[in-house]
Amino acid sequence: MAILVFVETSEGHIKKSSLEAISYGAQIGVKLNTTIVAVLIGSSPSEDLTSLGKYGATKVIHVNNNNLQIANIQAYASALQQVTEKEQADIIVLPKSSLTDPVAARLGIKLKAAVVSNVTEVPDTTNGFKVKRAIYTGKAFAEVEIKSTKKILVIKKNAASIKEDGGMASVETFSANVSDHDLQVVQKEVNKATGQVLLPEAEIVVSGGRGLKGPENWGIIEDLAKTLGAATGCSKPVSDMDWRPHHEHVGQTGVKVSPNLYIAVGISGAIQHLAGVNSSKVIVVINKDAEAPFFKAADYGIVGDAFEILPKLNEAFKKALN
Ligand SMILES: Cc1cc2nc3c(=O)[nH]c(=O)nc-3n(C[C@H](O)[C@H](O)[C@H](O)COP(=O)(O)OP(=O)(O)OC[C@H]3O[C@@H](n4cnc5c(N)ncnc54)[C@H](O)[C@@H]3O)c2cc1C
Numbered sequence: 001m002a003i004l005v006f007v008e009t010s011e012g013h014i015k016k017s018s019l020e021a022i023s024y025g026a027q028i029g030v031k032l033n034t035t036i037v038a039v040l041i042g043s044s045p046s047e048d049l050t051s052l053g054k055y056g057a058t059k060v061i062h063v064n065n066n067n068l069q070i071a072n073i074q075a076y077a078s079a080l081q082q083v084t085e086k087e088q089a090d091i092i093v094l095p096k097s098s099l100t101d102p103v104a105a106r107l108g109i110k111l112k113a114a115v116v117s118n119v120t121e122v123p124d125t126t127n128g129f130k131v132k133r134a135i136y137t138g139k140a141f142a143e144v145e146i147k148s149t150k151k152i153l154v155i156k157k158n159a160a161s162i163k164e165d166g167g168m169a170s171v172e173t174f175s176a177n178v179s180d181h182d183l184q185v186v187q188k189e190v191n192k193a194t195g196q197v198l199l200p201e202a203e204i205v206v207s208g209g210r211g212l213k214g215p216e217n218w219g220i221i222e223d224l225a226k227t228l229g230a231a232t233g234c235s236k237p238v239s240d241m242d243w244r245p246h247h248e249h250v251g252q253t254g255v256k257v258s259p260n261l262y263i264a265v266g267i268s269g270a271i272q273h274l275a276g277v278n279s280s281k282v283i284v285v286i287n288k289d290a291e292a293p294f295f296k297a298a299d300y301g302i303v304g305d306a307f308e309i310l311p312k313l314n315e316a317f318k319k320a321l322n
């Protein structure tokens with residue numbers, strides 16, 4: 001019985017969350033004394049495929065159908081079902097994303113498997129199969145027991161750390177049997193909102209709130225974002241007032257982000273804003289009010305005026321990164 005891990009790509013690049021999922025799967029593999037098979041659908045450089053061994057995959061199955069080059073929920077679920085059956089896998093691990101949640105739901109029906117999303121820890125297999133998952137936008141955790149033979153685990157971003165202690169994986173190509181029924185909805189074109197780093201995928205986000213006073217002051221946010229190769233975000237009132245476009249609005253009613261680093265500038269830290277950022281690995285808060293609630297959720301805080309701090313921070317980063 002192998003453990004199958006779905007490897008999601010973005011524009012041909014393997015997503016960091018997929019590497020987390022492989023490392024996560026490898027930890028279950030050690031517990032259950034079994035191997036990890038990674039499955040990548042679509043095109044990817046062959047060296048990227050073999051390198052998945054570093055993260056714990058023993059074998060990579062490359063589903064290389066021409067009609068699966070662009071992500072397709074129904075067809076991906078069918079392809080994963082076929083690979084699961086071929087490999088006789090009982091545990092399927094997926095990194096959480098807007099693609100994998102609906103894929104996991106469909107795969108669950110096809111395989112008669114239990115699906116648990118937002119998983120944050122490696123399962124406890126001492127007495128049954130219990131996993132911990134984040135609920136209420138990360139404010140609480142639930143422990144759930146899975147009783148079905150086939151189990152699908154969708155891993156929360158940043159919940160598992162990437163381990164690079166493996167070797168090279170063998171690569172096997174597989175042509176999935178995809179029916180017309182699977183391809184009834186086909187994505188033809190993607191138009192990105194802008195040319196910069198996309199917010200939901202960003203590794204670093206620099207985000208501004210009402211403390212920035214007006215749209216004319218966003219240059220200091222953009223300058224820092226440019227230096228760090230980061231995406232820019234904002235609080236809801238900022239986008240409501242049209243200081244920034246709506247696709248930058250972060251929070252419960254906006255975009256949910258899971259970067260390695262979230263820098264919040266002049267944002268108070270209301271619960272609705274925190275709901276969108278609490279999967280971030282490291283949170284840095286810059287606020288002139290030492291009592292701002294955001295500091296309670298911060299890993300690092302700077303109390304002071306954003307208009308003085310940000311240009312200095314930007315210069316320091318520029319020097320450090322050159
Ligand atoms: C149903 C509902 C859904 C919501 N959804 C969201 C959501 O998805 N996302 C979201 O963001 N909000 C959301 N909100 C709004 C949320 O409750 C807050 O009102 C909002 O997040 C506050 O935005 P802010 O922090 O930019 O502004 P403020 O609360 O006004 O905070 C501004 C901060 O800037 C600091 N500041 C001022 N000047 C400076 C300076 N010179 N240097 C440094 N710091 C400075 C202040 O100390 C203050 O902490 C929602 C509200 C409701 C009711």
